[in-house]
Amino acid sequence: MxxxxxxxxxxxxxxxxxxxxxxxxxxxxxxxxxxxxxxxxxxxxxxxxxxxxxxxxxxxxxxxxxxxxxxxxxxxxxxxxxxxxxxxxxxxxxxxxxxxxxxxxxxxxxxxxxxxxxxxxxxxxxxxxxxxxxxxxxxxxxxxxxxxxxxxxxxxxxxxxxxxxxxxxxxxxxxxxxxxxxxxxxxxxxTLVPAGPRLPALPAPAAPGPVRVALLECALGDDGALVDLVVEAGWAGLVLAGAGAGHVSPATAEAVSRAAARVPVVVASRTGSGPTATRTYGYPGSETDLLRRGALLAGSLAPRKARLLLWALLAGGAEPAAVRAEVARRGSAAS
The missing domain is CATH 3.40.50.1170 (L-asparaginase, N-terminal domain)
Structure with missing residues (x-):
């Protein structure tokens, strides 16, 4: 043989x-x-x-x-x-x-x-x-x-x-x-059959270039200052590792509003397992509030992987609508 x-x-x-x-x-x-x-x-x-x-x-x-x-x-x-x-x-x-x-x-x-x-x-x-x-x-x-x-x-x-x-x-x-x-x-x-077919590959960037995507973890008492600093420093995108099902402080939520008007902002969960919520909580800094402010939710993607997805999309020249769609479908628990 x-x-x-x-x-x-x-x-x-x-x-x-x-x-x-x-x-x-x-x-x-x-x-x-x-x-x-x-x-x-x-x-x-x-x-x-x-x-x-x-x-x-x-x-x-x-x-x-x-x-x-x-x-x-x-x-x-x-x-x-x-x-x-x-x-x-x-x-x-x-x-x-x-x-x-x-x-x-x-x-x-x-x-x-x-x-x-x-x-x-x-x-x-x-x-x-x-x-x-x-x-x-x-x-x-x-x-x-x-x-x-x-x-x-x-x-x-x-x-x-x-x-x-x-x-x-x-x-x-x-x-x-x-x-x-x-x-x-x-x-x-x-031992395990994936829930669905594998998603198509993204276009490989010809070269990494100057695209930079930041990853910040939101901690107790976070005032959002680092979010503002990242955007002002010219980073192309931002991923926040939020608490629980994708939550941040009210002050950080205000910073997300400012940031999302200029660059893609993705919010993931720092817990290590489980998806971000979409419609459970309604307070300032909750997932529904962050969606209204223009943030994208990472679903079940861990923060480090959400950062790589956002980098690959931006480095590959994806338009904002494509970024939003790809984050949504690749963050799905079945993807």
Missing amino acids: TLPTVAVGALGGTIAMTPAHPGEPVAPGLEAADLVRAVPGLRAVARVRAESLRNLPSAAIAAEDLLVALAWARAQVDARAAGVVLTHGTDTLEESAYLLDLLWDRPEPLVLTGAMRPPRTAGPDGPANVFAAVVVAAAPAARDLGVLAVLDDEAHLARWVTKARTTGVGAFASPGAAPVGRVVEGALVP
Whole structure:
């Protein structure tokens, strides 16, 4: 039987980090070929071609790096790869996965994976995660699911996945949903069927350019001053992580009125799970009040992902009506 081809592109992260000297903190050092070579049994799953694209800690990954990875992944699929794996640091993996998911326009799986433990420690999880990621990337059942995050033998949709704890394996979860599959005995076993078909990809920006979208969390006693500062500083858009089902203080609500007259303002929930409300509360700073002031509600999109959606829309040149429509439909719990 001819094995499928899976392309593995390395971007860096803990999975590629080693200490310069024994006992010292780790930093990026290993290349894609090193990561693949460390995985027992991989040759029985797929023919793997590996390439190093970047070697950065995940906090240093920028949109420019992801656009490079996107173009590379597309080229691999066009060269008949059954799927693509990108190794990535776990700190921002959920954000990179979601941005790539917005732009990924192929049926073949694009899988992100990483590691919580560096290679030269007791029980490194990188090799197992690469193995599982390649299994998923090669699996026909993973087609048309968009971008997946695969760690600890679980496959999560980019739309829902988040890093739920700072250390230890099993750190990734899908609040409000669940893994769509698990890797068992070297095969992908689907566990959850998405509620509907995947939404079409957004146009990929030719280059990130100067588009900047701010993310602010609304805290107790917030006076809205930071909202005004962001707009006055020339940012192109703003996402607010509001309390509860998408609520802010009365003073911040006044600032939202001023901001929404100039730039798109999206309000998400800071709780970590569940959608913003639309018609439950009616006080100043509630969701109905913010809608009247011109804000958009993120639905079940987490604030970090709402920011990436707004950035992708603005960087892609979307008009205000398109921004409003895309935020509404991609924030739907079923999307």
